[in-house]
Amino acid sequence: DGGITQSPKYLFRKEGQNVTLSCEQNLNHDAMYWYRQDPGQGLRLIYYSQIVNDFQKGDIAEGYSVSREKKESFPLTVTSAQKNPTAFYLCASSIRGLAGFTGETQYFGPGTRLLVL
């Protein structure tokens, strides 16, 4: 089955700790995205990548870092600099990207909920 997997489903972070959220896709898509959802707000773009070894910041990139060493994988690290990390995180992909310009459909993973201890 082609799709996007995210792990873990729930993640707990202690103060001062960096944590990494996994996102893998087997759709052979070039572009991948990370979004954050907070209660009462729309999904907000954290980072996106259109090609391996290249990525761009979205509107709320502060306190986050990403890597794109393989086409299939786009992990997101929530660093200790992110002071309010509690949120639901969604990963997505599209065939080429940037989906906003191209009108491509984005395909989403099931999400990871990050909670702070």
Add this chain to the structure above:
Amino acid sequence: ILNVEQSPQSLHVQEGDSTNFTCSFPSSNFYALHWYRWETAKSPEALFVMTLNGDEKKKGRISATLNTKEGYSYLYIKGSQPEDSATYLCASGNQFYFGTGTSLTVIP
């Protein structure tokens, strides 16, 4: 940052009723408007991508229209069923700005 707004925030309808909701977006520099359905405990699923003014798209009982000149799109559901219960999201703009969604509950 693009201001994409959806209304109403939530909606409860009886099974069999038809309903509609709105997505508003800035009409300048328009590229595309996307509608997604997000059911509880599932991933958001694409419904429509609309790019041209006057576009109308249909998928079963769900349809959507687009007015890029005035900056709005309507999503219509005809004869709502309990399985239509979900949050409906729209997105527009170069960085895919999402609205906050309309939560639809269809009461059997």
